[in-house]
Amino acid sequence: MSACLISGWSFSAPVLMTLLVGLGVALLARWLRHQQQFAGSSAFSLMHLAILWWLGVAALEMSVHQQSCKMFWAGMAWPAILGVPTFWSVFLWQYVNSVRSPLKPLAVTGLMVMPALFWLLALSNPWHFLFYGSASAPISSEPNAPIVYQHGPLFYLAAAYGYPFMIFCIGITLRAVALSSGLHRRHYLVFLILTTIPWAANISYVAFGWTLFGFDPTPFSFALTVAGFGWLISGLRLFDLLPVARHLLLDALMDPVLVIDPQRRVIEANPSALGMANLKKGWHGCALAQWPHIGSTLDGMVQQAELGDTPQLISVETRQQHFEVRVRAICRSTREGTVTLGQMLYLRDITEFQRSQQQLAEALALSEQQLATISSLHKTLQDQALRDPLTDLYNRRYLEEFFAREAARAQRDDAPIALAMVDLDHFKRLNDTHGHAVGDDALKAVAAFLLDGLRTTDAVFRIGGEEFLLILPSTQPAEALGKLAHLCERFADQPLETRAGLLHLTMSIGVVHFPSQASDLDGLMQQADRQLYLAKDCGRNRVMAMPGTVQATVSALPLPR
């Protein structure tokens, strides 16, 4: 080796290019050191270290003049030639499956056993010529002419060891491309290209003897790898931009967000969640159930298998806040199927919403109550408008409505209506003798008497000072006359209770029938009035009906006392 170091050297364009690629790889590796931990980062760094090694010894091989020295540096490349596919495979596997734990030294040692063995076999080539055959010779007589290697069985064995890693890398990236979408698919597509280029270069060299500047093109293809990763980093910025953007988004959210792992430990919490729990540090990895105020409730929610994406409500009594909790599983597609990496808990603050809802419900209840009061007042007013305030009997206003309804029913059922006009006899005399107030008492007593003496289906209206109208639906003329005569008789017999004591009065009645004697209310009232007039004329205290009604006059009883 020392002889090789002091033998002739020359600096050529391929060497410069190799060194530039090496510089690119070194810068990439340096940048990586400042990056946040990403999945497979340790294998990624080791892969770059192996590439640097490979490029370094390739540059040395290109620079030295002596053939044996060139072959020595070619042998020195083998730990890297096999180390690159090894760590590339590990990196891709960990990256695709989100394995963040760094590679343990023992694992690295284990992975380097075979590359180291082939390294020793390559270095011991001058004693067995099984790696590079004895026919390996410079391409020309130029002092720095590249060697055309005669590949021996050990070389092919080493290639056979390395190629399954290459196939594995391509397979795993192909699968990732197929399973992903959008930006991630672009990301994995670049991975696929970056993975394919060096392997294509290597296969074309080993299988077809294709060279670049007379050398194995594989180290040069790393220039494309470096450019590709450069684009991933500064173009797509997938290693830093997306996590940073996501982080910013989480930070900017006013609602609390927690991310937990499958063991329900909190691995991420945004400032709002931390503020709610009054936490600043030391919370990473704490059990969700231990999270202040709402941890145990949240833990219970996550445990409910049937929770799905159904929002649940949670209240923080101490802060009088209400939240709607959504639990979302964070999944990743892997070879074994969908793997749940953790859960995201999104707590939407609905305090204001709930407050407004409660206020709305209260306002609704109040307005319903007010509406009920209004409609009851309205009904009372309507009722009052239809009733006479002194006797509480229906007044003339309600008469038309009532009669129209009863007339329709009478025609439908073919059941006649009797309509009776009632007038108190010599009422003026009572007023004059006992006073108006006593007259009022008498009018109230008359109203009570009339209501008491009739059916509930009959109606009594006060249509004038001491004048009343009775409507007796479904009453045949004979029946009506009988009833009214009896009423008249009883009235004359029954003293009325007034503030001046018990007083006797009589009444005169004129009766007509619908529809036989008149077809409308006006006509009926005119006829009834006429009969009433006749009743008065005939001496009062009697019922008069139109001639031919069965019995025209039902004369009453003794004249008023």
Ligand SMILES: Nc1nc2c(ncn2[C@@H]2O[C@H](COP(=O)(O)OP(=O)(O)OP(=O)(O)O)[C@@H](O)[C@H]2O)c(=O)[nH]1
């Ligand atoms: N107390 C009282 N009297 C009333 C009311 N409305 C009318 N009157 C009186 O009723 C009396 C009616 O008298 P008239 O029309 O002469 O009839 P009458 O004295 O009953 O004689 P006849 O009808 O011919 O028997 C009048 O004195 C009215 O002042 C009222 O609301 N209260």
